[in-house]
Amino acid sequence: MREIKVKKGQILQHKGDINTRVYKVKSGLLRSYSIDDKGKEHIYMFAPENWIIADNCETSTPCNLFIDALEDSVLLISEKEEEIRNAKVKSLVNRLAALQDRILGLMSSPSIERYKKFLETYPAITQRVPQRMIASYLGITPEALSRVRKEISLEK
Amino acid sequence: MREIKVKKGQILQHKGDINTRVYKVKSGLLRSYSIDDKGKEHIYMFAPENWIIADNCETSTPCNLFIDALEDSVLLISEKEEEIRNAKVKSLVNRLAALQDRILGLMSSPSIERYKKFLETYPAITQRVPQRMIASYLGITPEALSRVRKEISLEK
DNA sequence: GTTGTGCATTGATGTAGATCAAGAAATGAA
DNA sequence: TTCATTTCTTGATCTACATCAATGCACAAC
Numbered sequence: 001m002r003e004i005k006v007k008k009g010q011i012l013q014h015k016g017d018i019n020t021r022v023y024k025v026k027s028g029l030l031r032s033y034s035i036d037d038k039g040k041e042h043i044y045m046f047a048p049e050n051w052i053i054a055d056n057c058e059t060s061t062p063c064n065l066f067i068d069a070l071e072d073s074v075l076l077i078s079e080k081e082e083e084i085r086n087a088k089v090k091s092l093v094n095r096l097a098a099l100q101d102r103i104l105g106l107m108s109s110p111s112i113e114r115y116k117k118f119l120e121t122y123p124a125i126t127q128r129v130p131q132r133m134i135a136s137y138l139g140i141t142p143e144a145l146s147r148v149r150k151e152i153s154l155e156k
Numbered sequence: 157m158r159e160i161k162v163k164k165g166q167i168l169q170h171k172g173d174i175n176t177r178v179y180k181v182k183s184g185l186l187r188s189y190s191i192d193d194k195g196k197e198h199i200y201m202f203a204p205e206n207w208i209i210a211d212n213c214e215t216s217t218p219c220n221l222f223i224d225a226l227e228d229s230v231l232l233i234s235e236k237e238e239e240i241r242n243a244k245v246k247s248l249v250n251r252l253a254a255l256q257d258r259i260l261g262l263m264s265s266p267s268i269e270r271y272k273k274f275l276e277t278y279p280a281i282t283q284r285v286p287q288r289m290i291a292s293y294l295g296i297t298p299e300a301l302s303r304v305r306k307e308i309s310l311e312k
Numbered sequence: 313g314t315t316g317t318g319c320a321t322t323g324a325t326g327t328a329g330a331t332c333a334a335g336a337a338a339t340g341a342a
Numbered sequence: 343t344t345c346a347t348t349t350c351t352t353g354a355t356c357t358a359c360a361t362c363a364a365t366g367c368a369c370a371a372c
Contacts, residue, residue, distance in 0.1 A: 034260050100200065100255070103255065104200060139262065
């Protein structure tokens with residue numbers, strides 16, 4: 001378990017790496033994302049202070065995700081094996097609950113609802129990343145998010 | 157931890173219930189699903205033999221999911237608290253990995269790719285449930301799945 | 313200052329998949 | 343068996359969101 005500092009833009013993990021590390025964010029902001037066949041980025045998660053981020057793939061298989069820093073950050077790095085020994089079941093179950101919500105949202109809610117929920121759930125993130133990244137997290141294009149925001153502003 | 161038998165169609169858990177139970181399937185097949193504002197069902201998961209199924213919500217809060225039996229089944233019921241004590245971190249991490257795949261698939265793959273992957277990943281389930289339920293799991297309508305299947309049959 | 317470079321917005325058009333409606337085929341019950 | 347119910351398919355139309363393209367803005371580098 002050691003501490004490192006990374007600069008904004010630095011890539012910690014590439015897709016295809018065999019990476020056995022887990023990152024805990026002490027300060028700053030990381031994200032994980034995939035790049036699809038057409039070269040499009042899809043953000044899987046944001047990790048601000050006190051969050052833990054890693055690819056959930058098997059310890060020995062190549063990662064599916066990239067992880068990089070959206071802000072200058074300070075991280076604690078630990079090995080997955082160690083993490084598996086220390087992880088609290090409770091916090092994993094909470095994470096399962098969040099993913100369940102995300103899946104059901106993707107299947108049943110239109111983009112405007114997903115965006116409103118994001119604003120409620122992660123108000124701090126909204127201030128810290130460009131809108132196109134929120135769009136990517138929501139599974140829509142920046143253009144679509146821009147129109148959603150316009151529609152919300154007209155509702156008021 | 158007790159064993160019960162349930163008939164096909166029997167509902168084990170309603171959305172809104174405070175349900176602290178976890179079901180392990182000894183034989184048969186369960187599913188969990190939500191119903192959205194427009195009354196549409198969205199299947200969250202299928203649980204065949206040896207799978208564990210439950211709503212991932214907080215122990216004390218109302219569930220988001222329905223759980224029912226798609227076949228006559230034999231189940232082992234345990235309490236969530238007990239389950240949290242006994243759960244293996246490894247199996248939870250595997251589940252996280254599966255959900256990660258599902259989310260990235262919903263965001264980046266067209267329905268035909270999601271269906272092909274489903275066939276590879278859960279070939280047994282395909283034989284046991286009506287197609288409209290697979291459509292529901294994939295986040296598309298039965299009509300759309302029917303057309304996807306037609307397209308696949310023409311590819312060959 | 314000027315000249316990028318990335319981001320947000322807006323408009324025009326395209327498309328995957330939804331919805332609606334009708335038949336056909338399979339399944340189950342009496 | 344027959345009748346009813348559910349499931350699957352097919353066609354016509356609709357819509358949410360994507361794509362493509364142009365413009366305006368902010369902010370950083372020089």
